[in-house]
Amino acid sequence: MTRLILGITGASGAVYGVRLLERCRHLGVHTHLVATPAGLLNVHHELGLDRRSLEALADEAHSPGEIGACIASGSFPAEAMVVAPCTMKTLAAIAHGLGDNLLTRAADVTLKERRRLLLLVRETPFNLAHLRNMTAVTEMGGIVFPPLPAFYHRPTSIAELVDETVERVLQLAGVAEARPREWQGLGRDAGGQGAAAQRPG
Numbered sequence: 001m002t003r004l005i006l007g008i009t010g011a012s013g014a015v016y017g018v019r020l021l022e023r024c025r026h027l028g029v030h031t032h033l034v035a036t037p038a039g040l041l042n043v044h045h046e047l048g049l050d051r052r053s054l055e056a057l058a059d060e061a062h063s064p065g066e067i068g069a070c071i072a073s074g075s076f077p078a079e080a081m082v083v084a085p086c087t088m089k090t091l092a093a094i095a096h097g098l099g100d101n102l103l104t105r106a107a108d109v110t111l112k113e114r115r116r117l118l119l120l121v122r123e124t125p126f127n128l129a130h131l132r133n134m135t136a137v138t139e140m141g142g143i144v145f146p147p148l149p150a151f152y153h154r155p156t157s158i159a160e161l162v163d164e165t166v167e168r169v170l171q172l173a174g175v176a177e178a179r180p181r182e183w184q185g186l187g188r189d190a191g192g193q194g195a196a197a198q199r200p201g
Ligand SMILES: Cc1cc2nc3c(=O)[nH]c(=O)nc-3n(C[C@H](O)[C@H](O)[C@H](O)COP(=O)(O)O)c2cc1C
Pocket: 008, 009, 010, 011, 012, 036, 037, 038, 039, 042, 045, 086, 087, 088, 089, 090, 122, 123
């Protein structure tokens, strides 16, 4: 069984955390959720979901103060951790190894165990502290994954944009059943430009 730890913090983009939980349930991935107080605030503000409805989407839910929970230890076998969305505050705490709540402790454990850690950071524009913290997390083996949508599949709804990011995140987290759309190259109707000339990132 794949086990995924999901952190939800108080950045805009609560929908990414919620869709990740929904997809994990659909795919049979076992989820451990930690949402910060600011995360819960934004889940309610942006999606109208209260704490109980959010936690019902996870297999297990922990509060940030529950520092003795299973996910606080490297001996607990979780394959990966995703923080979606990830604030600059939580990014800073992870970059500096603070472990000041269950979410940042679980992220610290994920890094020390050399497991996949994905941070869906959300802020714009970035200041130097944000950029330095993203560099530090990358140097430690974490993956900074700002949820920036691609438009080359010509999405027609916000839900489609969100789901494309969610599938890519799940794939990077090691969920074999995740199915992000594959780029097939530009067709003959691309105005004479080859696929190599416009290969998406
Ligand atoms: C409506 C709202 C939107 C916010 N959006 C962001 C954001 O996009 N990125 C960010 O870094 N902080 C954002 N914040 C600020 C964080 O919620 C705040 O720094 C908080 O202390 C983060 O705590 P946490 O990381 O423990 O969730 C937002 C706050 C509110 C109230």
